[in-house]
Amino acid sequence: xxxxxxxxxxxxxxxxxxxxxxxxxxxxxxxxxxxxxxxxxxxxxxxxxxxxxxxxxxxxxxxxxxxxxxxxxxxxxxxxxxxxxxxxxxxxxxxxxxxxxxxxxxxxxxxxxx
Amino acid sequence: xxxxxxxxxxxxxxxxxxxxxxxxxxxxxxxxxxxxxxxxxxxxxxxxxxxxxxxxxxxxxxxxxxxxxxxxxxxxxxxxxxxxxxxxxxxxxxxxxxxxxxxxxxxxxxxxxxxxxxxxxxxxxxxxxxxxxxxxxxxxxxxxxxxxxxxxxxxxxxxxxxxxxxxxxxxxxxxxxxxxxxxxxxxxxxxxxxxxxxxxxxxxxxxxxxxxxxxxxxxxxxxxxxxxxxxxxxxxxxxxxxxxxxxxxxx
Amino acid sequence: xxxxxxxxxxxxxxxxxxxxxxxxxxxxxxxxxxxxxxxxxxxxxxxxxxxxxxxxxxxxxxxxxxxxxxxxxxxxxxxxxxxxxxxxxxxxxxxxxxxxxxxxxxxxxxxxxxxxxxxxxxxxxxxxxxxxxxxxxxxxxxxxxxxxxxxxxxxxxxxxxxxxxxxxxxxxxxxxxxxxxxxxxxxxxxxxxxxxxxxxxxxxxxxxxxxxxxxxxxxxxxxxxxxxxxxxxxxxxxxxxxxxxxxxxxxxxxxxxxxxxxxxxxxxxxxxxxxxxxxxxxxxxxxxxxxxxxxxxxxxxxxxxxxxxxxxxxxxxxxxxxxxxxxxxxxxxxxxxxxxxxxxxxxxxxxxxxxxxxxxxxxxxxxxxxxxxxxxxxxxxxxxxxxxxxxxxxxxxxxxxxxxxxxxxxxxxxxxxxxxxxxxxxxxxxxxxxxxxxxxxxxxxxxxxxxxxxxxxxxxxxxxxxxxxxxxxxxxxxxxxxxxxxxxxxxxxxxxxxxxxxxxxxxxxxxxxxxxxxxxxxxxxxxxxxxxxxxxxxxxxxxxxxxxxxxxxxxxxxxxxxxxxxxxxxxxxxxxxxxxxxxxxxxxxxxxxxxxxxxxxxxxxxxxxxxxxxxx
Numbered sequence: 001x002x003x004x005x006x007x008x009x010x011x012x013x014x015x016x017x018x019x020x021x022x023x024x025x026x027x028x029x030x031x032x033x034x035x036x037x038x039x040x041x042x043x044x045x046x047x048x049x050x051x052x053x054x055x056x057x058x059x060x061x062x063x064x065x066x067x068x069x070x071x072x073x074x075x076x077x078x079x080x081x082x083x084x085x086x087x088x089x090x091x092x093x094x095x096x097x098x099x100x101x102x103x104x105x106x107x108x109x110x111x112x113x114x
Numbered sequence: 115x116x117x118x119x120x121x122x123x124x125x126x127x128x129x130x131x132x133x134x135x136x137x138x139x140x141x142x143x144x145x146x147x148x149x150x151x152x153x154x155x156x157x158x159x160x161x162x163x164x165x166x167x168x169x170x171x172x173x174x175x176x177x178x179x180x181x182x183x184x185x186x187x188x189x190x191x192x193x194x195x196x197x198x199x200x201x202x203x204x205x206x207x208x209x210x211x212x213x214x215x216x217x218x219x220x221x222x223x224x225x226x227x228x229x230x231x232x233x234x235x236x237x238x239x240x241x242x243x244x245x246x247x248x249x250x251x252x253x254x255x256x257x258x259x260x261x262x263x264x265x266x267x268x269x270x271x272x273x274x275x276x277x278x279x280x281x282x283x284x285x286x287x288x289x290x291x292x293x294x295x296x297x298x299x300x301x302x303x304x305x306x307x308x309x310x311x312x313x314x315x316x317x318x319x320x321x322x323x324x325x326x327x328x329x330x331x332x333x334x335x336x337x338x339x340x341x342x343x344x345x346x347x348x349x350x351x352x353x354x355x356x357x358x359x360x361x362x363x364x365x
Numbered sequence: 366x367x368x369x370x371x372x373x374x375x376x377x378x379x380x381x382x383x384x385x386x387x388x389x390x391x392x393x394x395x396x397x398x399x400x401x402x403x404x405x406x407x408x409x410x411x412x413x414x415x416x417x418x419x420x421x422x423x424x425x426x427x428x429x430x431x432x433x434x435x436x437x438x439x440x441x442x443x444x445x446x447x448x449x450x451x452x453x454x455x456x457x458x459x460x461x462x463x464x465x466x467x468x469x470x471x472x473x474x475x476x477x478x479x480x481x482x483x484x485x486x487x488x489x490x491x492x493x494x495x496x497x498x499x500x501x502x503x504x505x506x507x508x509x510x511x512x513x514x515x516x517x518x519x520x521x522x523x524x525x526x527x528x529x530x531x532x533x534x535x536x537x538x539x540x541x542x543x544x545x546x547x548x549x550x551x552x553x554x555x556x557x558x559x560x561x562x563x564x565x566x567x568x569x570x571x572x573x574x575x576x577x578x579x580x581x582x583x584x585x586x587x588x589x590x591x592x593x594x595x596x597x598x599x600x601x602x603x604x605x606x607x608x609x610x611x612x613x614x615x616x617x618x619x620x621x622x623x624x625x626x627x628x629x630x631x632x633x634x635x636x637x638x639x640x641x642x643x644x645x646x647x648x649x650x651x652x653x654x655x656x657x658x659x660x661x662x663x664x665x666x667x668x669x670x671x672x673x674x675x676x677x678x679x680x681x682x683x684x685x686x687x688x689x690x691x692x693x694x695x696x697x698x699x700x701x702x703x704x705x706x707x708x709x710x711x712x713x714x715x716x717x718x719x720x721x722x723x724x725x726x727x728x729x730x731x732x733x734x735x736x737x738x739x740x741x742x743x744x745x746x747x748x749x750x751x752x753x754x755x756x757x758x759x760x761x762x763x764x765x766x767x768x769x770x771x772x773x774x775x776x777x778x779x780x781x782x783x784x785x786x787x788x789x790x791x792x793x794x795x796x797x798x799x800x801x802x803x804x805x806x807x808x809x810x811x812x813x814x815x816x817x818x819x820x821x822x823x824x825x826x827x828x829x830x831x832x833x834x835x836x837x838x839x840x841x842x843x844x845x846x847x848x849x850x851x852x853x854x855x856x857x858x859x860x861x862x863x864x865x866x867x868x869x870x871x872x873x874x875x876x877x878x879x880x881x882x883x884x885x886x887x888x889x890x891x892x893x894x895x896x897x898x899x900x901x902x903x904x905x906x907x908x909x910x911x912x913x914x915x916x917x918x919x920x921x922x923x924x925x926x927x928x929x930x931x932x933x934x935x936x937x938x939x940x941x942x943x944x945x946x947x948x949x950x951x952x953x954x955x956x957x958x959x960x961x962x963x964x965x966x967x968x969x970x971x972x973x974x975x976x977x978x979x980x981x
Contacts, residue, residue, distance in 0.1 A: 002144045002145040002146070003136070003139045003140060003142070003145070004145075005145050006139040006142055006145070006558075007135075007136060007139055009551065009554075010131070010132065010135040010136070010139070013547075013551065014128050014131065014132065017124070017128070017544070017965060017968075017969055018124060018128070020540070020544070020961070020962065020965040021120055021121060021124045021962045021965050021966045021969070022117075022120075022121060022124075022962065023961070023962060026536060026961065029540060029961055029962075030540065033540055033543055033544060033547075036544060036547055037543075037547045039547070039551065040547050040550040040551055040554065043551055043554040043555075044550075044554050044557075046145065047142075047554055047555075047557055047558040048150065048153065049145060049146050050146060050147070050148055050150060050153075051146035051147075051148065055245070056157060056160075056167075056168035056169055057166060057167050057168065057169075057243075057244060057245060058161065058166045058167075058168070058316075059166045059167070059243050059244050059316065063161060066148075067153075067157060067168065068153075069150040069152070069153030070153055070156050070157060070160070070168040070169050070172055071150075071152050071153050071156050071172055071177075071557075071563070072153075072554075072557070073169045073172075074169050074172035074173045074177060074180075075180075075505055077169065077173060077249065078173070078180055078181065078184045078505075078509065079550065081184050081185075081187070081188060081249055082184060082187055082509070082512045082516075085187055085188045085190075085191035085192075085516065086187075086191065086512065086515070086516050086519075086539065086543055088191055088195055088342055088346075089191045089194050089195055089198070089516060089519055089520060089539065090519070090536060090539045090540060090543075091346075092194075092195045092198040092199050092345070092346070093198060093519070093523050093532050093535050093536040093539065094536065095199065095346075095349055096198060096199075096523065096526050096532040097529075097532050097533055097536060099202075100526075100527075100528070100529035100532055100533075101529050101533065106960050106961040106962055107117075107960070109533050109959060109960070109961075110959060111529055111530045111533050111825070111959065112530060112533060112534060112537075112606075112607040112610070112611070112825055112959035113823035113824065113825055113954075113957060113958055113959050114672070114673075114823035114824040114825055114954040114955075114957055115955075115956070115958060115960070115963045115966075117962075120960075120962055120963055120966045121966075123966045123967075123969075123970055124965075124966045124969055126970070126973070127966070127969035127970045127972065127973035128969065128973075130973035130976060130977060131969070131972060131973055131976065134579065134583055134976040134977070134980055135583060137579040137583075137980070138555065138579045138580040138582075138583035138584070139580075140579075141559075141578045141579055141580030141581075142555070142558050142559065142580060143558060143559070149561065150561055151439075151561040151562065152441065152557075152561050152562055152563065153561070155439060155441050156441050159433075159441045172441075175431060176431065176433060176441040176442055177441075177442065177443055177505075177506075178430065178431055179374070179377075179430045179431075179443045179445075179501075179506060180443065180505060180506055180509050182377075182378075182381070183494075183497060183506065183509035183510055183512075183513050184509055186381055186490060186493060186494075186513055187509070187512055187513050187516050189384070189385075189490070190384075190487065190490045190513065190516050190517045190520065191516050191520070193384075193388065193483055193486060193487060193490070193520070194487065194516065194517065194519070194520025194521075195520070196480070196483070197480055197483045197484075197487070197520060197524060198520060198523055198524075198526060198532075200480060200526070202526055202527050203527055204527070278392070281388070281392075282388075282389055284388075285385045285388040285389045286385070286389070288381070288384075288385050289382060289385035289386070289389075292378050292381050292382050292385070293382075295374070295378060296378070298431070298432065299371055303432050304370075304371070304374075304428065304429060304430060304431060304432035305371060305374035305375070305378065305428070305430055305431075306374070306430050306431045307430075307431050307432035308431065308432075
């Protein structure tokens with residue numbers, strides 16, 4: 001089953017989206033967005049795996065050792081930072097929503113319709 | 115849309131996604147394949163640049179523009195979050211009360227805070243050699259400082275946290291990254307080009323521009339996250355709405 | 366002297382540095398100094414991009430960041446590639462940012478003391494994100510700049526925290542756009558798994574060695590999902606009216622004027638360079654799917670636009686309508702269609718920004734953007750009324766405005782294959798332009814009877830807005846009047862002068878030429894192969910432009926004076942309208958529920974539909 005690791009990413013993504021669709025709390029929805037995002041980490045690292053490869057550091061390993069793909073790790077690092085900072089921004093908005101609307105339930109936020 | 119309609123809509127879409135995505139995954143190379151053209155080139159380039167940590171070489175040398183964009187996102191988010199969590203016109207600031215902490219907690223904090231800060235500096239400084247770098251070390255620096263909040267209380271944290279300076283440090287870190295990018299241009303090479311002496315492989319001075327960019331990012335991340343957390347803590351501990359007359363919470 | 370290639374990274378670095386300087390000095394400098402600083406900085410960026418545009422000409426400017434120029438056709442670096450369309454879009458963005466900076470000189474007159482530099486700094490970061498997005502030639506870098514402009518846009522949208530609506534709109538905007546971006550990243554991961562490359566050109570070369578299969582289609586769909594969310598294509602569009610109607614006016618000018626169009630640009634760029642080669646995405650499939658999506662988007666946007674009384678929401682829906690037209694035009698996959706859309710986008714940016722700017726004056730004066738609540742109150746502002754009306758006419762495609770020219774070129778290019786396409790363009794332009802004219806006539810001329818106050822269905826009124834400026838008794842600042850007037854001029858010039866048309870015709874030929882782009886990225890030069898499309902006014906285009914303008918005026922007239930007409934026809938017509946309204950429009954409006962879960966579910970549906978359409 002060499003496809004399974006790739007499918008895991010799809011499963012995590014759908015789980016995150018399901019959480020956002022059914023969410024009754026926007027803080028929870030932002031958390032679910034982070035879950036959906038973590039699927040991208042899983043996919044990237046899965047793609048970069050090389051059988052028998054070690055972590056891409058040559059501090060005390062011979063220079064010809066086989067490593068896993070370092071590019072996806074760099075991409076995942078960028079992705080993590082982007083995700084964390086955007087989450088902070090969205091949580092700041094959630095705080096203001098709680099203050100201005102008195103609720104964090106998406107069902108009760110009815111200011112913008114039609 | 116009613117809740118049940120929404121969930122049904124999602125399931126319909128999810129089934130389609132699952133089927134087609136699975137179909138697509140069967141076309142992927144095998145898990146653990148040895149063919150990674152970009153990856154192999156990146157490792158070779160990193161060794162040529164005498165950077166032992168290949169991920170750092172990619173982040174700060176080969177694909178430094180991605181990192182410039184990424185730390186700009188961080189900079190923008192910190193700026194945006196402080197703007198969004200500013201004190202609104204109809205809010206007032208309460209005074210947090212001092213909290214009580216067990217002496218053993220206080221002692222542990224006293225030991226751990228300097229240790230954690232030191233670890234953070236180490237991780238930033240060795241980004242070109244071992245796992246870690248500006249982002250990871252910066253986060254450790256910022257969280258290390260917040261141990262004071264756990265081990266003592268908010269008032270102590272506030273006293274040792276020069277927000278005005280950190281705000282400027284955050285911007286300076288972001289600016290330093292761009293400025294170091296200009297170094298390449300000034301030397302007659304390309305923007306963000308690693309024009310500094312590359313040093314000896316495996317030494318702390320190796321990697322040329324990489325350790326400097328790591329330091330810039332470390333400063334930015336460390337101070338940026340402290341400023342970020344400060345806005346959230348401020349909301350949680352200090353800000354009261356006009357109607358809420360609670361006079362300060364225990365911290 | 367700066368080398369041409371170095372101007373590319375400078376175009377990204379200069380605004381970033383500007384933001385840093387503003388944050389550092391913002392606490393100490395007085396407000397006028399900050400305004401002057403940011404204006405100089407924005408002007409510097411415009412100057413740099415003008416230089417880049419002139420020096421690049423009809424070729425490509427290429428800059429390998431970090432000096433990682435390809436060796437034997439392989440590189441580990443990121444490339445920035447400037448061609449006429451990319452540089453042109455960056456230039457349009459920077460010009461609009463300059464206009465917005467000048468417009469907001471006296472805006473937010475009472476900024477929170479400690480944050481005086483924050484708003485202009487965010488504007489410059491927004492600019493850096495958009496310019497980087499326009500110039501990058503790397504797929505993952507596209508994602509990074511996409512997220513940069515996204516993150517800044519969420520913060521700017523929710524900037525007015527005292528008002529409950531902006532914070533809600535900003536959150537919906539942020540969550541839906543981020544989810545779209547993560548879809549894109551999944552797609553990028555799949556592409557990387559197949560090709561082991563990240564540069565547009567390199568991936569494109571690698572993909573020609575594989576058979577087209579489900580993986581290719583799924584990767585393509587996932588990558589464009591994020592871009593289509595940004596472009597607000599139905600059914601991924603729900604966030605847009607909620608965000609654009611609540612953002613501060615200067616921000617709206619940028620969001621509607623250029624940011625949304627970047628979504629269409631991204632889709633076209635990714636398709637042409639990465640997926641259009643041999644063994645790529647099948648052209649007929651793509652054309653059918655995306656023209657359909659564009660037309661659907663245009664119709665939904667236009668119909669919803671007509672229903673609005675909240676002026677900013679009205680303009681937001683008109684943006685959706687026009688973006689649908691842009692997508693349909695680009696999806697024709699012809700150089701002529703692309704050239705027409707380029708003209709259309711350039712002119713639309715000026716017109717839409719001018720309309721938002723005049724709406725900002727109303728908000729400043731009356732603390733309301735409600736068409737019904739503002740009835741007759743705008744009579745003291747004849748100049749603003751004139752600008753608003755001209756904007757409405759330009760939106761409807763009145764010749765010789767650039768919007769009319771762009772529309773004419775796309776119509777002409779599409780009608781051979783799709784004879785009904787001009788009808789859609791005329792209808793959408795007329796309905797969106799008509800909605801603006803209707804509001805203008807009611808507010809600034811006080812024409813017709815007082816509009817109804819109550820509506821049975823879901824509705825967002827524009828009354829009771831938190832004013833963006835504290836003191837309504839002061840005079841209207843000159844920049845707030847001058848900027849919209851100046852913005853309308855280039856929209857006219859694009860249509861009137863032959864220069865922009867010719868340049869963009871060459872640009873479109875270059876943009877749709879995959880070989881030339883790929884060769885340029887690797888440092889070779891390949892001459893263009895296709896003929897330059899013909900862009901210029903023709904009789905048919907002028908006539909269609911006049912038809913849509915007349916229809917817009919008629920729509921507006923019927924809406925304003927219809928209720929007081931005494932004719933035997935009125936009864937049955939009203940009955941038909943009410944029937945359609947009950948069956949079609951009220952349900953459509955109900956779908957725009959403002960509910961986060963609904964929007965996410967629709968996003969999932971949109972992805973599923975695209976997956977089916979592109980893989981089956």
